[in-house]
Amino acid sequence: MIIFTVRGWQIQSDQYTDELLNEWRKWLKQGKLSPDMTYLKDRNRPMILLFLSKIKESGDQAFIPYLKLWGKVDYKKVREEIRKTIDVLENKKPIDVQVVQERTESIKEALKGSAPQDLLLKCWECGKRFPFTIGEQQFYKQKGFTDPKRCKACRNQGNDMFF
Numbered sequence: 001m002i003i004f005t006v007r008g009w010q011i012q013s014d015q016y017t018d019e020l021l022n023e024w025r026k027w028l029k030q031g032k033l034s035p036d037m038t039y040l041k042d043r044n045r046p047m048i049l050l051f052l053s054k055i056k057e058s059g060d061q062a063f064i065p066y067l068k069l070w071g072k073v074d075y076k077k078v079r080e081e082i083r084k085t086i087d088v089l090e091n092k093k094p095i096d097v098q099v100v101q102e103r104t105e106s107i108k109e110a111l112k113g114s115a116p117q118d119l120l121l122k123c124w125e126c127g128k129r130f131p132f133t134i135g136e137q138q139f140y141k142q143k144g145f146t147d148p149k150r151c152k153a154c155r156n157q158g159n160d161m162f163f
């Protein structure tokens, strides 16, 4: 079973999206006109959304052609977000400072190691990640249960044979 701490995941996706952004900057400097954007398809969705937020926050209109190329190859949900991002850049719309600040704070906390240690477990049945909060962890430990194998939705749906 793969276990990610929320903290670890947060730090990792923050670093990774920075790398993606730096790569785009590098391409711009090199004058790369039409990079193949399919590499961004099928990536972890929250990570991709974070990447798009960072592009928005950069306010850099030079990214627009890349966004347009990307929009051509990705799925509808992502495409919508890409369109919103282009809109923000084209019209120089103000970004939500509070969201940025909260994110920065929470990453700082995570790096310090004082963030809550909620775990993200992977459901054996549907394969989705689900949170196993500190509270739940304590409860399970108290009761002598092993960690839950399935997400709440699957647990509610099926029998409780393997809880």
Ligand SMILES: [Zn+2]
Pocket (backbone or CB within 6 Å): 123, 124, 125, 126, 127, 128, 150, 151, 152, 153, 154, 155
């Ligand atoms: Zn499930």
